[in-house]
Amino acid sequence: MKILLFCCKGFEMLEFAPFYDVAGWAKSEYGYDIELEICGYEREVSSAFWGTQIKVDKLINEIDVSDYDALAIPGGDHNYGFFEEAYDERFLELIRKFNDRKKTIASVCVGALPIGKSGALAGRKGTTYHLCDAYRQKKLAGFGVTVINEPVVIDDNIITSYCQQTAPQVAFELLDRLIGEEKTNVIKSGMGYI
DSSP: OEEEEEOOTTBOHHHHHHHHHHHHIIIIITOOSOEEEEEESSSEEEBSSSOOEEEOSEEGGGOOGGGOSEEEEOOBOGGGTHHHHHTOHHHHHHHHHHHHTTOEEEEOGGGHHHHHHHTTTTTSEEOOOOOTTTHHHHHHHTTTOEEOOSSEEEETTEEEESSGGGHHHHHHHHHHHHHOHHHHHHHHHHTTOO
C-alpha cells in the first residue's frame, strides 16, 4: 500500500508528522506493506512558523495516481502561503483524480479546504478548522459541503478533521483503511495510543 503525502508551503509540522510517523512505524517496526512518498511543487517545502524545510520524493507533475492507494493532506497557515499552493489547479485536479477512483483522501484541519474547492466534497459531509467563529468551516460550506462540527468526519473515501489535535486519529484512520483494524491496533499499541 502506498500513501502520497502532499505538502503545500506553509504546512503545519504537527499535522504532517503523524502521517509520516504512523506509516514509518507500520513499515519499519512491524514490516507491514506500507510505503509513503512526500510530494510538493518544489524539491524542498518550507513549513509554517520556523521555516523548517523538508525534501520531497516527487514533484506534483511526476505523480501517476494509479501508483498510490491514498492521499494525505496536512493543513497549513495562510500567513505562510499555504492556500497559494493548496488552491492551485494542479493540486485540485490531483484531488479529483484520487476521488474519481474512490481512493482514500485524508486531511487535517484546513487541508479539507482544497478538497472542498476541488468539488470532491460537494453535497457530502466534512469538517475543517472550527475555532475563531468557525470562519474556515463557513468557507468549506461555501464549496457545497455539509459541515459537521465534530473532530473527525468521514464520508465514504474522504476523511476530514477540525484541528491539529486530530492529526494522529486521522493518520490511524487512514492506516486502518489500508491494512485493516487489527494491524492498525498493533501500531497504536506500539506507539502508546492504546
